[in-house]
Amino acid sequence: MNAFGIDLSPEMVAVARRSHPDLRFEEGSMTALDLADAAVGGAVAWYSTVHTPPELLPTVFAEIHRVLAPGGHFLIAFKVGDERRHLDQGYGHKISLDVYWMPPEHIAGLLRGAGLVLDAQLIREPDESEKPRSGRQAFLLAHKPQEPLPRPKPILR
Numbered sequence: 001m002n003a004f005g006i007d008l009s010p011e012m013v014a015v016a017r018r019s020h021p022d023l024r025f026e027e028g029s030m031t032a033l034d035l036a037d038a039a040v041g042g043a044v045a046w047y048s049t050v051h052t053p054p055e056l057l058p059t060v061f062a063e064i065h066r067v068l069a070p071g072g073h074f075l076i077a078f079k080v081g082d083e084r085r086h087l088d089q090g091y092g093h094k095i096s097l098d099v100y101w102m103p104p105e106h107i108a109g110l111l112r113g114a115g116l117v118l119d120a121q122l123i124r125e126p127d128e129s130e131k132p133r134s135g136r137q138a139f140l141l142a143h144k145p146q147e148p149l150p151r152p153k154p155i156l157r
Helices: 010-019 054-067 104-113
Strands: 004-007 024-027 040-046 068-079 083-090 093-101 117-124 137-143
Touching: 004 010, 010 024, 040 054, 054 068, 054 104, 068 093, 068 104, 104 117, 104 137
Parallel strands: 004 024, 040 068
Antiparallel strands: 068 137, 083 093, 117 137
16 A cells, blocks of 8 residues: 655645654645546545635546546545635634535535545534634545446436
């Protein structure tokens, strides 16, 4: 198994390389992955999309679909809600960052729209130590079918 990581932030790639020197980490964007079609058996976006503007999510999920091999799995974790929160402080320093909280049914629909099949969904409630700074968390598991999904036929009237 050849696991590797991709991150948009050069600083996070540097941290990952220091923390896990035996793994490969590269700079890259989920909207344009530098990978061949059907090149990976699985992909994980562990809170990776929470800073992605919602209008870019269809592109992200289309890229995940493109790089997954048939039968490959995709696991995504994100914050549950329907809002954008702006952070001026976080991770120990001043920042300017938006965090998008998304409804699980919306993400599930975008995954299906990208040609993925939803296999499982878990919604996790925050425990008492996490309230109110955290919130509900969603974990969705999907896969790329062995054969492309049939396109619905248009209804002609």
